[in-house]
Amino acid sequence: MTAIVALIGRPNVGKSTLFNRLVGRKLALVDDRPGVTRDRREGDATLGHLRFKVIDTAGLEEADRDSLAGRMRAQTETAIAQADIILFMIDARLGLTPMDQPFADLVRRSGKPVILLANKAEGKKGADGIIDAYALGLGDPVPFSAEHGEGTSDLLEALAPFIDDEPEEDAEESGAGWDEVAGDDGVEGLDPNRPLRVTIIGRPNAGKSTLVNRMIGEERMLTGPEAGITRDTISVDWEWRGRKVKLFDTAGMRKRARIEEKLEKLSVADSLRAIRFAEVVVVLLDATIPFEKQDLTLVDLTEREGRAVVIGLNKWDLVADKQGLLAELKEKANHLLAQVRGVPIVPLSGLAGEGIDRLMQAVFQAYDVWNRRVSTARINRWLEGVLSAHPPPAVAGRRIKIRYMTQAKSRPPTFALFGNQLEHLPVSYIRYLVNNLREGFDLPGTPIRLHRRGGHNPYDKERKG
Template identity: 45%
Template sequence: RVREQTERAVAEADLVLFVLDAREGLVPEDEAIARLLRRANAAVVMVANKCEGRASDAGFYEAFALGLGEPVAISAEHGQGMGELRDAIAPHLERHGARAKAGAAEASIGDAPRRIEIAIVGRPNVGKSTLANRLLGEERFVTGEEPGVTRDAIDADFDYGGRPLRLVDTAGLRRAARVVDGVEAMAAEDTRRAIGRCQLAIVVLDATEPVNKQDLSVAALAAEEGRALVLAANKWDLVVDRDATRRALLDRIEISLPQVKGVALVPVSAASGEGVDRLMETAFAAHGRWLTELGTAELNRWLEHAIEGHSPPLVSGRRLKFRYATQVGKRPPAFALFTNMADKVPESYLRYLANELRASFGLEGVPIRWQLRQTRNPYARKARGA
């Protein structure tokens, strides 16, 4: 009965939104529906829901195997990806003469550009709330010396430099051993969730103190979640030897955060406003790089050049070979690499490729995702036949 209703709905529809659970990954029912859609030659937009964290990465990439095009990543619960989904639907509406309906729908949403969701994160008392208040131009968030003064995760919509933004400010991550009360534990979880749902993470450091493990863990979490990232060295007005401090900060970051090599560090004073405009300009640039799309032809020219510059290593006496590369995702950029030994590619060589990619295409500080895919051995079947 359900199958009959599905077939009837597909036959009557001008466009099918095929919704997948990216956390769960592909299930047999998804494959059955995909076969139905292909047989019906239906116009389809694949929608990968629940894409608010890295747990959804595998399911998102699996969707490509259905052969129905690139899925649109969304989180219906958090309202993420709605603009991209609308963009994917719009051409189909126009094609079917529904311009008036599309215009009405757009008017109900508003004509303003989509808001960039920003999380200001860092350990306690580095000046996150002061920076948030500076950006907003008002004392929206309470500040103070006691760790955890800002206890609630609060969203605030505002414009900066003509750009619509949504700011999430939280109490910051604390060392697990020091989280002794339920409220502070909730604040730490709020910060993790803020990183998970933002597009751009501004990690605030205290420039008057050395970078510590907690600072690095916050930045590493943002990189792991694949967010656009910029580091703000706050309290710069209190720094005496600025050159030495800047060198020390950059050296520690370069050594400890290789996964976002070249990430920008911007000195600021949230209290006085020094450097805040430059911070936001740098943040917008990082967000733009995060949205990068590379053509397959230029990507494979780059791959050939990168391999010539540093040959892949021998693995178990065999030469590792890369046949082809293509971009399979963005936000952050994700690339499929087709190789003869997908399960044996050393992490060190992937880091080399990521750094070469950043240097070649201006992707400094952008997390890079690799998806390794096995190429077929053309001689394997002949050997079995013999």
């Protein structure tokens, strides 16, 4: 079984920087201000010949249990309970603080092996802090620099007795794993051994983390009444009716004009990356204030990235006239979101756990549509009827000639149109073809790409020259 190592310590001692170094990618957000990390994040780590799971945690603080800081501490305590080994980190440049001793007692009481890591020990400034660290009673401190990688061999030597040299080979990636996705690249089908990647996005306080917690059946994500609690994109593995799913909870995204702080920009960039490498994106709306301009922007962004889209109407338990509102919102979606006409709209309540099965059914159906392929023969029989009903317009007295069409790839469905003077096809006619493709081949809600391929005229001397 793969060993689990938890990074524990006060805020701003460098836990996220070390996490990124161990997993080999910048998955966790890093900033100079303390308290950036809130949810715990897991990833597959490599250190020399060692392979293990690593958990990045929020900085330990003394706080009321019901406060945000208190809920963050509860997440850290859960990580301590899950861990096999604890890396207790201090800031060697600052030395010991009054907060370090009680937290050292906390990890000692866990009964787990504890390695004391004196981070930021590069140069002469950290020497005094390393000496002070002996007062914690956690053994010899390991001088280290997560930012520069100094002390790696010492950390390897300290961890080696607690970690098997040959962990399980089939251990799955549990970090963000951006490089695993076959996104807009034509790879077909869902490998049954690989989970479907579902990213949940929305405005702040739309209830994304609450929904994820209800789906997986545990308080995995930090939640509360405060808007913008989630900062990092956190992934969790889940199974729905025997089918593997990797859920990505993301930070709420506000209008770009309102984003001023560097940290929020980093959070939004992380969310955008989660959309780019998803297969299905659930855009979560607050049913009490649906289809705000930012909601439409997020759906449009998902469509432009070519991802399958599902709209979730959260907080449905707060709606009085459910039937009337649902009919109104579906009509409004077809009007406002013509680029994904027929997109599935699922009412649900993350807090009450209602509608989750309907949501997942819609997710897998959207995924199937996103992967759909149509034979060239069917497409051209369809094209013949469409052209007869409404031929393309003439340009400068010359008729635009469309010869045939084929599907180039799926994920999303992408079609190639061949003929003469296709570059002069009006946008309205392209829209006409796309809408008829959607209806003719049952492609509701999914992005559709239509590329024009012109024929080469061998008698065109200007082109030949």
